[in-house]
Amino acid sequence: MPISETRPKIESVKEQRIRLFHNDFLERTTTVSPIAFVLTWASMLAFAVYAGWGAASFVESVGLALFGLFLWSLFEYAMHRFIFHMKLTSNLGRAFLFLSHGNHHTQPNDAKRNIMPPLVSVAICGTVWLVLYLVAGQIGSVIFIGFGIGYVIYDSVHYAVHQFPLRHGLLGRLKRHHIRHHYAREEGNFSITAIFWDRVFGTEVATKRR
Numbered sequence: 001m002p003i004s005e006t007r008p009k010i011e012s013v014k015e016q017r018i019r020l021f022h023n024d025f026l027e028r029t030t031t032v033s034p035i036a037f038v039l040t041w042a043s044m045l046a047f048a049v050y051a052g053w054g055a056a057s058f059v060e061s062v063g064l065a066l067f068g069l070f071l072w073s074l075f076e077y078a079m080h081r082f083i084f085h086m087k088l089t090s091n092l093g094r095a096f097l098f099l100s101h102g103n104h105h106t107q108p109n110d111a112k113r114n115i116m117p118p119l120v121s122v123a124i125c126g127t128v129w130l131v132l133y134l135v136a137g138q139i140g141s142v143i144f145i146g147f148g149i150g151y152v153i154y155d156s157v158h159y160a161v162h163q164f165p166l167r168h169g170l171l172g173r174l175k176r177h178h179i180r181h182h183y184a185r186e187e188g189n190f191s192i193t194a195i196f197w198d199r200v201f202g203t204e205v206a207t208k209r210r
């Protein structure tokens with residue numbers, strides 16, 4: 001047998017990832033490509049703009065969207081700290097944590113799992129949108145535009161810090177902040193984009209920590 005047939009192709013090695021489900025369909029729902037991410041969220045945000053159109057003046061809409069962005073920054077921190085890193089001891093609880101986030105810490109550079117799959121992201125953000133609409137009516141959709149933009153920035157940055165050698169500027173600083181969460185202390189540096197929240201809440205990992 002030729003040597004080339006006995007060695008795995010480089011491409012197949014790169015594509016290896018932790019399998020989360022035996023079922024192929026369920027397994028596919030745990031991954032997403034950057035193109036699918038862009039198409040999904042371009043549609044989601046376009047629909048939010050349509051739903052909130054005319055609810056407020058342009059200046060008011062900008063202010064409401066900025067408020068939504070602020071809400072996302074807190075949501076991002078709280079979700080990562082209190083849900084993805086909560087302490088569960090039961091077999092079911094540990095399985096949930098590994099499925100939702102633990103697999104990312106085990107294999108942090110899997111490109112198709114550096115972005116939250118749409119099945120999860122749309123469900124979570126859609127629930128937030130519904131709550132905002134129930135509380136504030138049509139204005140809630142305008143607030144959600146900012147919230148959704150915050151999410152898109154979050155996952156875009158998260159993908160970039162794991163996939164690109166960012167060394168300088170703001171993106172370089174965000175990468176160093178998040179990499180310390182992975183390799184210095186997991187119980188810290190919970191923010192991905194609004195990293196000042198870690199300093200506010202006392203969870204910032206020291207820069208020189210090994």
